[in-house]
Amino acid sequence: MESEGEHYDFERNVWDEDDYGTLKMSMAELKQFITKSMVEKSKLDACLDIFLVELRDIPNEADNKLLDFSGYTGKSNDKLQHAASKLRENIDTLLPGFLELPTGSNILENEKLTEKLRDRVDRLGRDSLSKSEFGTQSFHAxxxxxxxxxxxxxxxxxxxxxxxxxxxxxxxxxxxxxxxxxxxxxxxxKASATFACGGSVSIGDNLPPGTHDVSPPVRISWTAKDGSCEHKAMLPVSGSNQLSAEQLAQLVSDCEVARFGKGEKEIVDPEYRKAGKLDPTRFLSSFHPANLQILDDVEQLLAPNFNSLTENQLPFRSLKAELYKLNVYSGPDGLFRKHVDTPRSKTQIGSLVVCLPSAFKGGRLTVRHHGNVVDFDWSARSDSVIQWAAFYSDCEHEIKEVTEGHRVTLTYNLFVTDSGCGSIPRNVNIxxxxxxxxxxxxxxxxxxxxxxxxxxxxxxxxxxxxxxxxxxxxxxxxxxxxxxxxxxxxxxxxxxxxxxxxxxxxxxxDDLEEVAVGDMLRFLRDGEEFEPTFAQIPQILPVESDLEKYWKMLYLSRRLxxxxxxxxxxxxxxxxxxxxxxxxxxxxxxxxxxxxxxxxxxxxxxxxxxxxxxxxxxxxxxxxxxxxxxxxxxxxxxxxxxxxxxxxxxxxxxxxxxxxxxxxxxxxxxxxxxxxxxxxxxxx
Ligand SMILES: O=C(O)CCC(=O)C(=O)O
Ligand SMILES: [Fe+2]
Incomplete structure (x- = not known):
């Protein structure tokens, strides 16, 4: 490695302490010279490659000697001549004046060109010119x-x-x-890119066992307010079903008033939160986020295992969701103003809100984190799908007024546990x-x-x-x-x-760099021209018949x-x-x-x-x-x-x-x- 203050010795091709006068050329001129030279080389190679690909498909008596033109006879010779005239045309288009050939003369007898052809064949390697590979190498999308x-x-x-x-x-x-x-x-x-995420699950009837991405309608049963009996409801409420609409109304009226934490106390203040709640001791639901892969999705996004991997091993970690409440925010003024959820333990990393299918308007959930905002507006599809959102515990969030209908949600606290079993990667529904x-x-x-x-x-x-x-x-x-x-x-x-x-x-x-920079420095000092050297990866590009495009592909895939x-x-x-x-x-x-x-x-x-x-x-x-x-x-x-x-x-x-x-x-x-x-x- 060179330290500050060391300089390059042109003669010996090494860096040393000597100084080296003024430069004749500027960096811009160097760049221009190199670009010109590499462009010309790419143009020429493009013409040659297209010619070589054609040549490869012409039967040749001089077994495998692509460039032994005497081996092409009869029809093969006709094809060869055709390919040659196309080569000439291509070179004249891209590099006018390069050939300096009198009209009518045979391009294949031109020393300068045949030498270039031989060089190109050597560079590509004779193996790669074998029929199967050259020019048709399959290219990844x-x-x-x-x-x-x-x-x-x-x-x-x-x-x-x-x-x-x-x-x-x-x-x-x-x-x-x-x-x-x-x-x-x-x-x-805790990259901001992932402070929140969400998705949706559609509802279907008579699903085959093992369906993960569609949910059956959600059943809820709960004890009446006075504990006297059990009630049941099914969501979504289907349009004409008077009975299920009544059940939903029953659910709403059986809820207690939701409180919120202020300091040490839990208080009721409809200006700040207006909602109904059921504690998990009072209700059962057929819905569980793990059944629909929601938990897996959230886990993959919000709870990856950081920096705790040994090489070549799959990450193991696991997320647990604990049902916390059923809430109902009803029109015309159900809401919950800005707040941060109270974490229930040190291992809690976030909250999950699942919005059950029930028609409502308004009720947008807004989540904020370090000045970034994400909105979850569920009203448009509220009557027909399950929609959900998950976010980190430290995110501030709020629910805007529900103006019509009932917004029924299940909330969960999300905890990380040390170990789980490795999950098989799958499609993500986020x-x-x-x-x-x-x-x-x-x-x-x-x-x-x-x-x-x-x-x-x-x-x-x-x-x-x-x-x-x-x-x-x-x-x-x-x-x-x-x-x-x-x-x-x-x-x-x-x-x-x-x-x-x-x-x-x-x-x-380093060796290559050293030699190459020597040429560049000599150019800067004396204006001495040189042939830039480059690496070619991949060695062979799929040969494009579009000449313009092909030479540019060659040019850009060459590393100076x-x-x-x-x-x-x-x-x-x-x-x-x-x-x-x-x-x-x-x-x-x-x-x-x-x-x-x-x-x-x-x-x-x-x-x-x-x-x-x-x-x-x-x-x-x-x-x-x-x-x-x-x-x-x-x-x-x-x-x-x-x-x-x-x-x-x-x-x-x-x-x-x-x-x-x-x-x-x-x-x-x-x-x-x-x-x-x-x-x-x-x-x-
Ligand atoms: O229902 C929601 O969208 C969020 C509910 C909420 O913020 C909470 O219960 O703490
Ligand atoms: Fe909250």
């Missing part, structure tokens, strides 16, 4: 979506006459502030719109300046998951917890393509060597905002949640990381990510034996991330108000 986002951002930024690196219209500081705000919201033990994060993200995406041309948002998972285990594919994203679950389901509900993917923790390619060092150099010499190179910085993401593997073969110690990644851990390089949280929980990704002075084991680690492809502003879905509904977090 996630990779495709991120590549598309990158390409579209690149096109839109260049067509607006700005360079890639200039800040988007939202000023850089405003953008950073938004991201910071988002980051604070989702990290930390409505993302009820999550505090929903509003924040929706508002952010509604700003034209926020990622105006689209972009990629990266969030490191804040909980530990066995993301490199053999069960990882089944576990995630369904088993996401707390803030991670909130981020993922809110993004999805806002129409943003999000995926849980591993990101490689990198060791630096020397980026890290040149940024450091610029920073030390205060040359300019090293952010100019920021958009070339990026990370390697697994194409899916790979299972940890060990390769028994011996490899060269000094081999570039990209080679190891291409061989062991199918990945994609994604530059210019906007990270909004720090990496926390790493797991081993892959290991291999490396041959150096002594053989050693080289291990790479990865972290689980949620990666989101944010479309450009004009392509974002306007957020329609949707019904509170089920969110599938199983991928689609």
């Amino acid at each position: 996630a990779q495709k979506s991120f590549l598309d986002t990158l390409v579209s951002r690149y096109c839109r930024q260049s067509s607006h006459g700005r360079t890639n690196s200039e800040p988007a219209p939202l000023s850089e500081s405003a953008f950073d502030k938004s991201c910071q705000q988002l980051g604070q919201f989702i990290s930390g033990e 409505d993302p719109k009820t999550l505090p994060l929903y509003q924040l993200l929706r508002d952010l995406l509604a700003k034209p300046g926020f990622m105006k041309e689209g972009g990629i948002l990266g969030v490191h998972c804040s909980h530990a998951y066995p993301h490199a285990s053999s069960q990882a594919q089944e576990l995630l994203p369904r088993g996401l917890e707390g803030a991670d679950l909130a981020v993922y389901s809110v993004l999805k509900s806002l129409g943003i393509d999000a995926h849980v993917l591993p990101v490689l923790r990198e060791k630096h390619d 060597h020397g980026t890290r060092k040149i940024m450091q150099f610029a920073k030390e010499r205060k040359l300019m905002d090293p952010g100019l190179f920021q958009d070339r910085k990026g990370n390697y993401f697994g194409t899916e949640l790979h299972r940890y593997s060990v390769d028994q073969h011996m490899f060269d110690m000094g081999e570039p990381i990209s080679e190891a990644v291409n061989r062991h851990w199918p990945a994609q390089f994604i530059p210019g990510i906007t990270w909004i949280s720090e990496p926390l929980n790493k797991e081993m990704a892959f290991s291999y034996l490396a041959e150096g002075n002594e053989p050693s084991i080289n291990t790479f680690y990865s972290c689980a991330t949620i990666l989101a492809a944010v479309p450009p502003f004009d392509q974002r879905q306007p957020t329609r108000e949707r019904d509170a509904g089920k969110v599938h977090t199983d991928g689609e």
